Amino acid sequence: MNLGTYDNSRVLITGGLGFIGSNIAHKLVPLGARVTIVDSLAPLYGGHLANVAEIRDSITVHVGDCRDEALMRPLVREANVIFHLAAQVSYIDSANMPLDDLDINCRATLQLLELCRRERPDARVVFASSRLVLGKLLQHPVHEEHPTAPLSLYGIHKLAGEHYHRMYASLHGLRTAVVRLSNPYGERQQLKHSKYSLPGWFMRLAFEGKPITIFGDGQQLRDYIYATDVADAFLAVGRADIALGELFHCGFGQAVPFRQMAEAIVRVLKRGSIQFVPWPPNYERVETGDLSFDVSKLCRQTGWKPLISLEEGIERMWRYFEPRLSQYLSSQSG
Amino acid sequence: MNLGTYDNSRVLITGGLGFIGSNIAHKLVPLGARVTIVDSLAPLYGGHLANVAEIRDSITVHVGDCRDEALMRPLVREANVIFHLAAQVSYIDSANMPLDDLDINCRATLQLLELCRRERPDARVVFASSRLVLGKLLQHPVHEEHPTAPLSLYGIHKLAGEHYHRMYASLHGLRTAVVRLSNPYGERQQLKHSKYSLPGWFMRLAFEGKPITIFGDGQQLRDYIYATDVADAFLAVGRADIALGELFHCGFGQAVPFRQMAEAIVRVLKRGSIQFVPWPPNYERVETGDLSFDVSKLCRQTGWKPLISLEEGIERMWRYFEPRLSQYLSSQSG
Numbered sequence: 001m002n003l004g005t006y007d008n009s010r011v012l013i014t015g016g017l018g019f020i021g022s023n024i025a026h027k028l029v030p031l032g033a034r035v036t037i038v039d040s041l042a043p044l045y046g047g048h049l050a051n052v053a054e055i056r057d058s059i060t061v062h063v064g065d066c067r068d069e070a071l072m073r074p075l076v077r078e079a080n081v082i083f084h085l086a087a088q089v090s091y092i093d094s095a096n097m098p099l100d101d102l103d104i105n106c107r108a109t110l111q112l113l114e115l116c117r118r119e120r121p122d123a124r125v126v127f128a129s130s131r132l133v134l135g136k137l138l139q140h141p142v143h144e145e146h147p148t149a150p151l152s153l154y155g156i157h158k159l160a161g162e163h164y165h166r167m168y169a170s171l172h173g174l175r176t177a178v179v180r181l182s183n184p185y186g187e188r189q190q191l192k193h194s195k196y197s198l199p200g201w202f203m204r205l206a207f208e209g210k211p212i213t214i215f216g217d218g219q220q221l222r223d224y225i226y227a228t229d230v231a232d233a234f235l236a237v238g239r240a241d242i243a244l245g246e247l248f249h250c251g252f253g254q255a256v257p258f259r260q261m262a263e264a265i266v267r268v269l270k271r272g273s274i275q276f277v278p279w280p281p282n283y284e285r286v287e288t289g290d291l292s293f294d295v296s297k298l299c300r301q302t303g304w305k306p307l308i309s310l311e312e313g314i315e316r317m318w319r320y321f322e323p324r325l326s327q328y329l330s331s332q333s334g
Numbered sequence: 335m336n337l338g339t340y341d342n343s344r345v346l347i348t349g350g351l352g353f354i355g356s357n358i359a360h361k362l363v364p365l366g367a368r369v370t371i372v373d374s375l376a377p378l379y380g381g382h383l384a385n386v387a388e389i390r391d392s393i394t395v396h397v398g399d400c401r402d403e404a405l406m407r408p409l410v411r412e413a414n415v416i417f418h419l420a421a422q423v424s425y426i427d428s429a430n431m432p433l434d435d436l437d438i439n440c441r442a443t444l445q446l447l448e449l450c451r452r453e454r455p456d457a458r459v460v461f462a463s464s465r466l467v468l469g470k471l472l473q474h475p476v477h478e479e480h481p482t483a484p485l486s487l488y489g490i491h492k493l494a495g496e497h498y499h500r501m502y503a504s505l506h507g508l509r510t511a512v513v514r515l516s517n518p519y520g521e522r523q524q525l526k527h528s529k530y531s532l533p534g535w536f537m538r539l540a541f542e543g544k545p546i547t548i549f550g551d552g553q554q555l556r557d558y559i560y561a562t563d564v565a566d567a568f569l570a571v572g573r574a575d576i577a578l579g580e581l582f583h584c585g586f587g588q589a590v591p592f593r594q595m596a597e598a599i600v601r602v603l604k605r606g607s608i609q610f611v612p613w614p615p616n617y618e619r620v621e622t623g624d625l626s627f628d629v630s631k632l633c634r635q636t637g638w639k640p641l642i643s644l645e646e647g648i649e650r651m652w653r654y655f656e657p658r659l660s661q662y663l664s665s666q667s668g
Contacts, residue, residue, distance in 0.1 A: 106436060160494045171485070
């Protein structure tokens with residue numbers, strides 16, 4: 001099912017200094033791909049030059065904004081594959097910066113597809129979306145046909161991004177695909193705040209000997225998928241012979257209680273503790289309910305499968321971060 | 335079910351010089367409402383001062399862009415009810431001006447809701463959406479739970495607008511509602527081009543003695559809903575005691591073949607002719623398939639019901655336009 005190869009292929013990664021983007025870059029370099037990264041190193045998010053330290057001399061990095069059409073045009077023109085990861089990634093922040101979220105998550109995405117249509121209509125474009133497009137979850141495991149009724153601006157704009165990719169495939173014949181992620185975590189994720197991807201934040205708290213706070217009894221289910229599995233999924237979708245505009249759910253395909261993730265961190269790090277506190281008022285307005293993804297479509301159509309269990313993922317993550325903590329905990333992101 | 339009254343109520347209509355907005359204004363003035371209109375008179379669309387000629391002295395008109403926050407803030411602050419009709423309204427144009435469509439249909443809508451949240455959180459906000467959020471139609475009649483997979487940027491951005499209204503209700507408690515229209519037509523619609531709402535264009539062709547062109551056999555089904563019925567629906571939703579963030583399908587609730595609309599025009603005007611031609615290539619990429627709306631939710635929750643059959647609607651429409659054709663066919667929209 002994997003027809004293409006990345007050897008000598010020109011790959012553009014927007015948001016490539018961030019969590020997922022940098023893990024994709026690390027997979028691509030040994031395969032012989034010529035990797036170009038655009039990343040704004042926006043202080044709120046996870047972009048960090050430390051994320052590409054080991055491959056820095058093998059890739060091209062443009063520190064710039066993917067909304068900058070003049071910057072993007074020549075990069076798109078040269079790309080065989082584009083992984084579009086650059087985004088405002090916090091559903092919490094999206095409520096406080098609605099027009100910025102629109103600008104980054106819709107406008108930049110639409111402009112990128114327009115550039116592809118005009119400059120590089122044969123490029124494969126793979127877009128990173130999120131479980132948060134779904135809203136309240138009605139069934140388990142969640143497959144790609146589940147209704148979409150997002151509860152946040154972040155989710156609304158990611159959903160529009162999905163529709164753009166589907167529509168540019170059907171109307172303009174672009175070779176787009178969407179990878180909708182469950183709960184990604186792991187090496188190279190940001191450790192700065194608790195606004196998204198909590199395993200990183202919890203690992204930091206445990207390291208610093210501070211208690212990890214869990215709302216309710218921590219029995220809400222999540223589908224944690226490790227960084228390298230996510231990167232493999234993007235690579236698989238990027239080279240697979242799939243229909244234009246396909247959407248794939250990407251997760252481990254297994255629901256684990258939220259508290260189990262926190263407990264694994266405390267166990268692996270051998271420090272920290274867990275505190276259970278009541279849910280804050282009104283939290284149900286944004287809580288989606290239990291999640292696990294049906295990932296059979298992605299496995300079947302691309303040959304991908306997830307490899308790293310939660311326990312092993314937390315161990316790998318700590319092995320990555322332990323010797324690098326000072327870099328990731330400093331306020332500098334460059 | 336109609337709890338409110340419009341007597342002395344302050345009503346803001348964005349796009350109020352356009353087709354639907356002006357028909358709403360005509361309903362409101364005799365009820366004692368204090369109507370304020372914002373309309374940019376953008377040349378592509380249907381805004382026209384002729385649309386409010388009969389009530390011009392009873393309303394306040396601001397010729398301006400609803401994207402202009404400084405213009406909108408004091409108007410929102412004073413409004414009891416806001417009907418948000420201003421939009422880029424052509425799915426065809428949306429493919430050629432993607433970022434403008436985003437700006438008008440998403441950014442302006444989001445900014446309006448933000449203004450409401452800050453300035454007037456108790457206002458009722460009613461948003462006009464479109465059947466084109468649905469994409470390929472899978473069942474008949476189409477109810478509000480039908481999946482949404484729009485085939486155009488116009489549809490994608492209108493769908494984001496719907497989600498904004500639902501989300502601002504659930505997250506911020508705003509008193510929003512969405513009216514999703516099937517195939518509105520009738521008095522005060524634009525006659526300038528064929529990019530949306532074809533009854534107007536067909537009436538013009540027939541009047542000018544030119545043949546009306548129909549793709550295929552004209553048996554595709556549409557759900558035509560007359561201007562005054564649409565206006566009544568907005569008024570009903572604006573004053574009904576409904577849950578926050580509700581979505582309503584608004585149509586006549588009856589599927590009629592596309593050709594029947596054209597034939598009614600030729601019959602009522604007693605001129606013109608119909609020509610059948612093959613579908614243009616690739617047209618199926620944007621053709622949604624047969625449509626009729628299940629309007630039972632709107633009827634049940636607001637007491638509204640549609641009154642004007644297609645035949646009667648075409649007659650009324652011609653009665654309106656015949657003495658005013660020179661105004662509507664001139665290139666001036668002001």
